[in-house]
Amino acid sequence: MVQTINAITPLDEARAILGQHFDLKFSKAIERATAPVYDRVRDKIPEIEWPFYAPLIFEINRLKKEKDAVILAHNYQTPQIYHGVADIVGDSLQLAVEATKVTQQVIVQCGVHFMAETSKLLNPSKTVLIPDSRAGCSLASSITAEDVIAMRKMYPGVPVVTYVNTSAAVKAVTDVCCTSSNAVDIVNRVEGDTVIMIPDQYLARNTAKLTHKKIITWAGSCEVHETFTADDISELRHAYPTAKIIAHPECPPEVIDAVDFAGSTAAMIDWVKSTKPPRVVMVTECSMSDNVASETTGVDFLRGCNICPHMKRINLENVLWSLHTMSEEITVPEEIIPAARLAVERMIEMSRKRD
């Protein structure tokens, strides 16, 4: 029988399968080897749970060397992945840029499917793995290449700026990608007074407030950020009057208007680390706040977040299984790679010129 581990494999079953291939006992040697990792996550992971995570972290880090692999992890990954096994962490832009520099032959993407596709576009000769290929994204699934082609026909000559949270097929029919870090800059740099910016209606509307260009958008949204409301921010202000509240630009504009700072995940991290507010609420994905809290002293992080179910499909069990079995491998049809890659590379190039 073919054995497989994915997000719906019950934890005890996943561990039973892994136990046939790895010694997952929490030995003194593993305790010593993983002690520096535990120091970073002790605020988030109770000591009693560490014996369950540590052997997996130990084996993943051992296998990475054996298989010449590097792990890229998004800021929304759990602390045990972010601090325990990731080699490179960041937001979509940072991961895309770093993906162009890795020397290892195997890339394991701890994030969602479009991120793994982006790594493959930038490293077509390398093996790119995602531990669970069903880790999708409500934005990426909101639009198809045919939709973009239809928009182009409706607005001939208008440049198309596409959020990286899209499939490779969509990227292949657009002019340039953007992330939440560089959206305003990219929109300002493309030619013309009007821009098609897809698929996130909220990122587009928030960007429109910061540029003179006319923006035509699409009805996509992030299921994690779209649910925050201005009333939520009022309630948070009432509950935590001394806290600063910061949010991601995938939130609705009325939320962005009500917070103290808005920016991409990387911009939020920089803002917290540089301004060091005594108390902060990060209106975004929950692991983001946990991960920043673990590396920032003197700031009290209060809860005001949602969980992304797609990001949480990735766990230590399926990362280990992915490395062990070299699955699930990401492929992108040869014919769309050049155009999709060009859209990402244009974005990286424009971002480099930014300063």
Ligand code: SF4
């Ligand atoms: S947080 Fe939102 S944009 Fe990010 S992967 Fe999840 S659904 Fe997609």
